[in-house]
Amino acid sequence: MANSLRYFVGNWKMFGVPGSYKILDKINQFYHKDQKNKNKYKIIMAPPDTLIYDFSKRFKNKKIIISSQNCYHQDLFGPYTGKVSPFMIKRLGVNYTLLGHSECRSAGETDEIIKKKFSLALKNNLKVIYCIGENKIQKRTKSTVKVLKKQILKVISKNNNFNNIIIAYEPIWSIGSGSIPSPSELKKNITILKNFIVKKFRIKSHPKFLYGGSVDKNTIKHFKSIKELDGFLVGGASKSSKNFIDIIKNFYK
Ligand code: 13P
Numbered sequence: 001m002a003n004s005l006r007y008f009v010g011n012w013k014m015f016g017v018p019g020s021y022k023i024l025d026k027i028n029q030f031y032h033k034d035q036k037n038k039n040k041y042k043i044i045m046a047p048p049d050t051l052i053y054d055f056s057k058r059f060k061n062k063k064i065i066i067s068s069q070n071c072y073h074q075d076l077f078g079p080y081t082g083k084v085s086p087f088m089i090k091r092l093g094v095n096y097t098l099l100g101h102s103e104c105r106s107a108g109e110t111d112e113i114i115k116k117k118f119s120l121a122l123k124n125n126l127k128v129i130y131c132i133g134e135n136k137i138q139k140r141t142k143s144t145v146k147v148l149k150k151q152i153l154k155v156i157s158k159n160n161n162f163n164n165i166i167i168a169y170e171p172i173w174s175i176g177s178g179s180i181p182s183p184s185e186l187k188k189n190i191t192i193l194k195n196f197i198v199k200k201f202r203i204k205s206h207p208k209f210l211y212g213g214s215v216d217k218n219t220i221k222h223f224k225s226i227k228e229l230d231g232f233l234v235g236g237a238s239k240s241s242k243n244f245i246d247i248i249k250n251f252y253k
Helices: 018-031 050-058 086-090 104-106 111-123 136-140 144-155 183-201 239-253
Strands: 008-009 041-046 064-068 094-100 127-132 165-169 207-214 231-234
Touching: 008 094, 008 207, 008 239, 018 041, 018 050, 018 064, 018 239, 041 094, 041 165, 050 064, 086 111, 094 111, 111 127, 127 144, 136 144, 144 231, 165 183, 231 239
Parallel strands: 008 041, 008 231, 041 064, 064 094, 094 127, 127 165, 165 207, 207 231
Antiparallel strands: none
């Protein structure tokens, strides 16, 4: 059910200075030596906006794909202090953006705003990694699937091209907490959502789904058996080349 290619995506959040490219250099070196598995996965890294231009030039012909972490919901140029439009991101040589991260949602991004960003990003030929996730109370009250379906329906529409969309399921209670969903629960929810999307949007193949939330070299073993997962969105452990490489190594071990 999973597409055979896996994605290991790193989200640096508010981390990194120009010299941090060395972290990506090491990951890139590891990739080139990983003869056995390197054709089985893609690496995408989302540094902060300050580093995107330099990193996208440095890694242009390398294996690491650079993504932005967000973009503004107005396009081109305009009187929006501190904001960066999808058009400006694309012009940096970047082909991916994260959208809808729970940290952005909790800073005030609504579904309506995310929907605008989403269609503008796709219009600018950016591939979108769209983050969804329930909070602790929603999990406790067993509303997880309902919340996730709503987040999907509020933002994605029928005319969007699923070849350019990856969904990242990141339970809010799991981000940075060390807690992860049980593999059976995760498998069940991803399966429900993949089938839901196929039916709702009348697409031929299952959409790609990543899992994010406390993924590290130890927790990764719990996710190995979940064939429905197309990859992982890693926060804290993506800031160290060793930790990130260990995740990939342990996944294929
Ligand atoms: P952690 O891996 O630090 O839990 O963060 C996950 C995340 O928010 C990635 O977008």
